[in-house]
Amino acid sequence: MIILVGISLLLLAAHGALAAAGSTTFAAPWTPEAEDGTFVAVRGTVDGLRHLTGGHLSVTVGGATVFIPARVSDRICLEKGLNVSIAGTVQTYRGEKEIVVQFPGDVAVT
Numbered sequence: 001m002i003i004l005v006g007i008s009l010l011l012l013a014a015h016g017a018l019a020a021a022g023s024t025t026f027a028a029p030w031t032p033e034a035e036d037g038t039f040v041a042v043r044g045t046v047d048g049l050r051h052l053t054g055g056h057l058s059v060t061v062g063g064a065t066v067f068i069p070a071r072v073s074d075r076i077c078l079e080k081g082l083n084v085s086i087a088g089t090v091q092t093y094r095g096e097k098e099i100v101v102q103f104p105g106d107v108a109v110t
Contacts, residue, residue, distance in 0.1 A: 027087045030064050032097055034090045040099060041087040042066070043110070049080050061086060065098040068107065075104040083110045 027041035034040050044062030052058055055070030059078060066086050068076070078084065087106040088099040101107060 030062070030099065032063075034097065036090050036092055036097075038090045039087065040090055041085060042099060043085045044083070046078055046080050046082045046084055049078060059086075065096065066101060067091075067093070067098050068101045072101050072104050072107070076107050078107070078109075084108065085110050 027039045028034065030040045030042040042062050042064045046059055046061055048058075048060035050058040055073060057068040057073040057078065059066040059068060061084060066088065068078075085108045086099065086101060088101040091098055091100045
């Protein structure tokens with residue numbers, strides 16, 4: 001029983017440390033040459049912000065276009081001029097590369 005409790009505490013500590021580090025810690029830096037499916041991060045100022053139909057957002061950060069689906073955008077608050085760190089998966093949409101955010105925790109105001 002003591003071993004089980006010890007392992008549980010160790011797993012909880014590891015989970016807390018990984019959550020505190022954030023997903024951008026494990027992401028490659030954004031480049032326009034990144035291949036589809038690559039998990040990347042971009043840091044910078046929100047230069048552009050467009051509200052799309054269905055509650056989605058399109059954000060421009062550091063020259064990268066970031067798509068934030070409604071299920072994520074309704075849980076975050078972004079505005080032009082904020083410094084952010086965003087992680088997501090590269091996807092080509094209509095011939096242009098963009099970063100697609102999956103979780104609210106992948107968007108951090110810095």
